[in-house]
Amino acid sequence: xxxxxASVPLLRRPLNGARLFGSALLVVLAxxxxxxxxxVQADPATQDFGASLAPIGGDYLLGADHYGRSLLARLAYxxxxxxxxxxLTTLAAxxxxxxxxxAAAWYGGWIERGLELLATVVLALPGLMLVLLLLAFAPGNxxxxxxxxALTLWVEFYRVTRxxxxxxxxxxxxxxxxxxxxxxxxxxxxxxxxxxxxxxxTLAAFAMATAIIAVSTLSAISxxxxxxTPELGSMIVELLPYYxxxxxxxxxPAVLIFLLxxxxxxxxxxxxx
Amino acid sequence: xxxxxxxxxxxxxxxxxxxxxLSFALMHALPGDPAMRIAAGRYGPDARIVDAAEKVRxxxxxxxxxxxxxxxxxxxxxxxxxxxxxxxxxxxLEELKVQLGASVWLAGAALLLSLxxxxxIGVFSGLRPGSLTDRLGLVGAVILxxxxxxxxxxxLMLVLAIWLGWxxxxxxxxxxxxxxPALTLALGLAAVSSQVTRNAIAAxxxxxxxxxARHKGLPEAVVVRRHGLRNAAIPVVSFLGLQAIYLVEGVxxxxxxxxxxxxxxxxxxxxxxxxxxxVQGTALVMGLMFVVLAATVDLASAWLDPRLRSTQ
Numbered sequence: 001x002x003x004x005x006a007s008v009p010l011l012r013r014p015l016n017g018a019r020l021f022g023s024a025l026l027v028v029l030a031x032x033x034x035x036x037x038x039x040v041q042a043d044p045a046t047q048d049f050g051a052s053l054a055p056i057g058g059d060y061l062l063g064a065d066h067y068g069r070s071l072l073a074r075l076a077y078x079x080x081x082x083x084x085x086x087x088l089t090t091l092a093a094x095x096x097x098x099x100x101x102x103a104a105a106w107y108g109g110w111i112e113r114g115l116e117l118l119a120t121v122v123l124a125l126p127g128l129m130l131v132l133l134l135l136a137f138a139p140g141n142x143x144x145x146x147x148x149x150a151l152t153l154w155v156e157f158y159r160v161t162r163x164x165x166x167x168x169x170x171x172x173x174x175x176x177x178x179x180x181x182x183x184x185x186x187x188x189x190x191x192x193x194x195x196x197x198x199x200x201x202t203l204a205a206f207a208m209a210t211a212i213i214a215v216s217t218l219s220a221i222s223x224x225x226x227x228x229t230p231e232l233g234s235m236i237v238e239l240l241p242y243y244x245x246x247x248x249x250x251x252x253p254a255v256l257i258f259l260l261x262x263x264x265x266x267x268x269x270x271x272x273x
Numbered sequence: 274x275x276x277x278x279x280x281x282x283x284x285x286x287x288x289x290x291x292x293x294x295l296s297f298a299l300m301h302a303l304p305g306d307p308a309m310r311i312a313a314g315r316y317g318p319d320a321r322i323v324d325a326a327e328k329v330r331x332x333x334x335x336x337x338x339x340x341x342x343x344x345x346x347x348x349x350x351x352x353x354x355x356x357x358x359x360x361x362x363x364x365x366l367e368e369l370k371v372q373l374g375a376s377v378w379l380a381g382a383a384l385l386l387s388l389x390x391x392x393x394i395g396v397f398s399g400l401r402p403g404s405l406t407d408r409l410g411l412v413g414a415v416i417l418x419x420x421x422x423x424x425x426x427x428x429l430m431l432v433l434a435i436w437l438g439w440x441x442x443x444x445x446x447x448x449x450x451x452x453x454p455a456l457t458l459a460l461g462l463a464a465v466s467s468q469v470t471r472n473a474i475a476a477x478x479x480x481x482x483x484x485x486a487r488h489k490g491l492p493e494a495v496v497v498r499r500h501g502l503r504n505a506a507i508p509v510v511s512f513l514g515l516q517a518i519y520l521v522e523g524v525x526x527x528x529x530x531x532x533x534x535x536x537x538x539x540x541x542x543x544x545x546x547x548x549x550x551x552v553q554g555t556a557l558v559m560g561l562m563f564v565v566l567a568a569t570v571d572l573a574s575a576w577l578d579p580r581l582r583s584t585q
Contacts, residue, residue, distance in 0.1 A: 124287045126563050128522040129540075129556055133295045136544045136552050137302060211420045220423045221529040224546050236424065243431060254424045262419035 022266025026214035029260055033083040036076025043073065065239055067206075071249060074230040076257055081225075082232055082260060085146065086211035090204050092150040098159025098200055102160070102192070106184075119155050127152030131214065132223065140226040149214055153207045160203060164196050205268035209261045216257050232257050281568045288446035288560035293350060296553035297343055315355035344495075352372045355557070356550040358543075369536065373558055376524050376535030380566075382451055383458035383520065391463030392509055395470025399498070399505070402475050410467055422523055426530040426578040454531040458523045462516055473505035480504075507578045514570035521563045536562075 061086040064070055122130070131148030137146055168174065168191060177187055216233025218224030225231040227238055235253040243250050305507040349356070355365040417425065430453060433439050477483055478501065486496045525537030532538070536555045543551035 111491070112567065121287050121291055124284045124564070125291060125560055126518045126521045128525060129292075129559055130295075132540060132544060133299070134554055135290070136296075136547065136549070137300055139544055143320055184512065209419075217421050217423050220421075221526060221541055223541055233421070233423070236427065245552070254427075256422060258419050258425065260417075261421075262415070265419055 001252045018266050018269060020028040022263045022269070025259060025263035026267060028074075029263060030083065031080065031258075032076060033079035037073070037080055040070070040073045040076050043070075065235075065249060071252060074235060075252060077234075078232040078235060078253060079193055079256060079260070081230065082212050082215060082257070083141075085215055086208040089146055089149045089153065090148070090207045093117070093153035094157050094200060094204050095206060097154035098161045098196070101158040101161025101163075102165055102188075104162045105169060115158065115162075122152065122155050128214065128218075131218065135218070135223050142225070145215065145218065145224060148210050153210065156203055156207065156228040160199055161196055164199060165192055168192055168195055179226065202268045205264045209264040210269075212257065212260050275528075277571070279566075281564060284567075285561055285564045287352060289557060290347075290562060292553065292556045292560055293346060295344070296549055296556065297339075297346060299552070300549045301339065317416075323324055329560060344378055349381070355554040358551045365550050368551070369554055370541045371556055372534060372536045372555075373562075375533065376528070376537060378390035378451060378455055378560070379458070379528070379533060380520050380524055380562075382455035382464065383523070384559070386459035387462035387466060390459060391466030392470040392506075395467040395501070396474055396497070396505070398458055398471040399474025400478060400501075400538070402471075402576075407471065410471065411521070414464040414468050417460055422457060422526050423530050425460060426454070426527055428459075429453055429457055430531070450531075454527045454533050457527050457530075458520065461523060462513075462519060465516070466509055466512060470505055470509050473508045474501060475499050477504045503577065507523050510570060510574045510577055514567055514574070517563055517570060520566065521559055524559075 007031075039105075048097060065074065096112035098108055104115045127149075130152050131145065132153075134144040135141075174191060177191065215224055216231065216236075219231045220232035220237045222234070222237075225234060227234050232253040236250060239250045240248070353366065355369070357364055357367060361368070394410050394413075398404070400411040401407060408488070434453060437573065483500050486500045487493075491499075524535060525540060527533070528535045528537035529541050536558055539551065540555040540559065542548075543555060
């Protein structure tokens with residue numbers, strides 16, 4: 001579950017073609033995820049065996065799966081689940097990660113040493129393994145999956161925030177601001193936030209992509225979310241036995257995950273080529 | 274060198290402690306009485322299960338305070354005793370020996386394949402930035418990066434095993450069964466390593482010593498081999514260190530998809546069956562595999578780049 005440390009802040013870079021395309025892709029997909037379940041009247045769990053593996057374009061706009069459930073509805077709910085879960089996980093990793101990084105750089109001393117130790121401990125374990133260990137408590141549940149992902153992803157935010165903030169705090173203009181009697185709130189707002197906010201945004205996009213891949217992968221190997229839930233990864237595996245009769249049906253959820261991750265990676269990409 | 278070894282040993286110790294503490298918490302937090310679960314795993318659920326559970330409780334000392342039990346667990350870990358699987362009843366260590374061997378083969382084959390694919394594409398792209406090869410390489414890397422490894426595995430399985438019939442879709446035995454899962458992992462690694470190589474070669478090709486080697490009339494192949502590859506290998510090898518995580522995590526995913534009997538497959542099954550000693554054992558072994566991989570890569574970078582040796 002590694003994310004790249006993008007050294008170039010997100011909001012400072014010119015909006016090139018790839019990033020523009022990525023943003024447009026994300027807007028469309030977010031629209032589908034937010035409005036989709038609301039616009040699509042069909043229920044993602046209603047079974048209709050008469051319509052098993054219905055082709056695309058008939059009664060069902062995107063066909064139906066082997067239980068005759070509307071694929072369009074399932075894709076819309078699946079996209080909402082992936083997006084929502086990834087968003088929540090990223091928030092739960094980014095906010096404490098960045099705050100702890102700030103605290104470590106600001107106070108130093110034993111706070112910094114303790115946090116560094118904690119970060120080292122988490123980094124010594126592969127992230128997926130931490131998630132799998134927590135999932136052993138309750139396979140197929142949201143709780144351990146969410147907690148495990150957040151627990152592995154916060155370190156990246158912590159480390160980058162600490163390093164960046166420490167570098168800023170050493171600069172002479174901060175010293176000058178302190179001598180002039182400006183409070184720590186002012187320094188935080190005017191000198192630190194503008195520098196670290198874009199970096200955090202970049203990291204957040206990568207973390208969301210990582211979370212989307214992780215949730216779908218774990219569901220596909222049947223320790224993540226369980227089948228009745230319209231989760232994109234488990235949908236692929238559920239439909240796989242029918243690849244000969246309905247190849248496009250299998251492809252649809254895979255393409256949706258691909259586009260989600262692609263959009264996030266394009267938005268966060270480095271422009272050093 | 275001594276400091277390096279000590280750091281790695283400390284890392285291995287931390288992995289063992291974290292995994293141990295988490296599995297210990299797991300054992301005690303799961304619903305139901307651990308003694309009952311162990312007894313059911315060993316003797317099967319029958320009428321005398323309560324007596325059996327009492328025996329297990331006494332035998333394993335499950336009625337002692339938890340702090341004593343945790344210390345005891347760490348003690349037995351130091352003697353390389355990981356307990357018995359709740360499902361098969363066999364010693365965890367015995368099961369792990371077989372599975373670890375299979376996983377090490379898989380990881381090794383994946384690493385080798387990725388080194389054949391990634392850097393080769395990277396060298397051709399980096400020597401001619403902006404060429405068709407370069408652009409195709411970038412598009413391929415972006416596509417592979419945005420695809421979850423299990424989707425890639427399923428696509429390879431469908432195309433190479435089912436449609437073309439070249440390789441068996443699953444199983445274990447000869448190199449033919451190894452090839453598909455190894456290729457899945459290798460392509461994921463190569464997606465990034467090809468780009469890292471490309472950037473490194475492009476940078477080296479701009480360096481004065483590279484131009485000098487050309488000016489003094491060395492043939493192009495010799496210039497690339499002597500002055501390009503070794504310098505470009507440094508970032509690639511340190512990238513592989515970061516990707517040790519990808520490899521260890523990938524082993525879990527790819528083994529599950531291809532039903533390949535390694536430790537990743539074992540971990541997923543142990544979680545589904547709630548076989549806590551197995552979860553504990555496999556997680557421990559995978560964590561240590563990660564530490565060993567990362568250490569090997571560090572040693573390899575030090576060998577490639579003598580400048581690093583003085584700082585270690």
